[in-house]
Amino acid sequence: MRSTDHQGRLLRLAKALKPNLLVKALSGAPVLWLLLPEDDSAGMTVHRLFARQCWQDGDGSECAVLVAGAGAMLPALLIAATVYSWRCGSRVRRETGKSIVRQWLEQLAVGCRVGVSPPWYYMFEFYRPEIRERARDYLYRSETKSGIYDMLRRQRGCTDSTERLRDKAAFAAHCHANGLSVVRTLAVARNGQIDGDIELPAADLFFKPIKGAGGRGASRWFSDGPDHYLASDGTRVTRAALTEHLRTLSQDEAYVVRLHLAPHSDIRDLTAGALPTVRLVTCLNQDEDPEATHAVFRMPRSPDVVVDNFHAGGIASAVDLVSGELGTATDMGLTAESRWFEQHPTTGAQVVGRTLPHWPAVVALGAAAHRLFPDQVAIGWDIAILEDGPCLVEGNKSPDLDILQRTTRSPAGDSRLGTLLAHHMKQAFSDRQVTAY
Incomplete structure (x- = not known):
């Protein structure tokens, strides 16, 4: 029952390495979007102001990463286009008749022109010409996550x-x-202790890191009698064992306990x-x-x-x-x-x-x-x-x-x-x- 501990440690390590900055840099967007022709569309306004702020907000090391990323964009694009063409190309060929080589070339073209990484070529169906011609109007993860949202929060x-x-827990209380109407917090566990030292109720429960995102570290426990719970994989544990598991999880990061709702x-x-x-x-x-x-x-x-x-x-x-x-x-x-x-x-x-x-x-x-x-x-x-x-x-x-x-x-x-x-x-x-x- 300790797999989520390791997930938390890996996530904290990944954050320390600033992967969002790396993804942003390798996309080439902070450079390419400044070179695109200006127009009054909302999408281009967001792109250009985001790109400009990347350079104005970044310190020397971050700007160096952006420069290096722009230089490495083409090799990264070639590798990613090859990987995603292998993964998704046959399906798209069956759907549209477009060859895998043609898909690969289109990924390079839209990547070099607009800074679109290959996963989004397939996610947004840019292999369809009528959608690809609107590529500049899409807003991309490289500019939103750890991008314009953070920029606006700092400014405001x-x-x-x-x-x-x-x-x-603070969100629910507020x-x-x-x-x-909000899902209530039954308990918070942190540093190996459960706040108030309450006893877990005989009900279906849901554990999640108090600051987790994307479902990472979440687990579901179904009540199975007055003193037992069933995990999603069918493992049956006692209340005491589940309580100890929660305390163990919270040694690495705080967890919130909620009812599992229907x-x-x-x-x-x-x-x-x-x-x-x-x-x-x-x-x-x-x-x-x-x-x-x-x-x-x-x-x-x-x-x-x-x-x-x-x-x-x-x-x-x-x-x-x-x-x-x-x-x-x-x-x-x-x-x-x-x-x-x-x-x-x-x-x-x-x-x-x-x-x-x-x-x-x-x-x-x-x-x-x-x-x-x-x-x-x-x-x-x-x-x-x-x-x-x-x-x-x-x-x-x-x-x-x-x-x-x-x-x-x-x-x-x-x-x-x-x-x-x-x-x-x-x-x-x-x-x-x-x-x-």
Whole structure:
């Protein structure tokens, strides 16, 4: 039961090596986007201001990494294009008739022209010409994660609200104190101790690192009688053993304990086991009031996976913001078996055309939650839909846009979200030579 300890150590090591800076540098985007022709589109405004700030914000060592990364971009691009062509090329050839060599060459072309790394060529289906011609309108992980979100937070001084979003126990307490429906914290374990030394209840439980992301380190424990629990793999442990396991986990990083919730009965056939959630993105508009701009419904498809994360092998479907209706579901698009689904691949339940219950309340809850963190420009809300209504699970200070753009097959740069991000980037960093939105 100690595998999650090692995952935590590896993640902390990876963060110390600044992988986001390396990915950003190897993409070539901080250089290429400054060389692209100027236009007044929201996407290009975000690209250019991001690239400029990379150089202005970076210290000497970071700028040196950006220069070195630009120099190493072509070799890295050649290697990555070869790897992903081998991984996904045969599937795309069957779908489109486009040869693997042609796909490989297109990855090099779009990479050198726009700074798009090969995984996103397949994720966003740039092998389709009508989508590839809009490549400059997409917003990429290399500029959002540890990019524009961090830049805006530093400029706006979001220290307190950022810490509340990172700390799941503090987040739950803050939302509960302000009257919002949120998954309650049963216990917090840190430094080998459980706060208050409480006894774990005889209920289905969910453990997660208090500052974890992406489902890392999460585990699910089903109550099996008054004094036993079952792990996802069927391992049966006593309450005392599970308590000791929690204490051991917390020696490396703090953990939060929550109840494991069941989804609304109308959508239980859309999961293979873990709790499905809505990812609702809200962004401050020009009047500093939050607007919902995108929503996707994330569905686990393996009984062995305890989270619904897109990057953990789940599928997701775009949600119509007005009606709550689901579109076609998909995975990340990065394997030989990737495809689009009208029915859930595990349960067989219909996905397309389904309407999520309590939908207006879901959107209202996300907007209300954002008002509790008013200095954050954009937040991604994970919201569970329970029998009695929506319930906040957590807020994400750097919402992933891959899932939004993949499921909608359209770029965020020319969406309402792109317009608002461009507005805030210009307010913070522009010399005001660009026409205001």
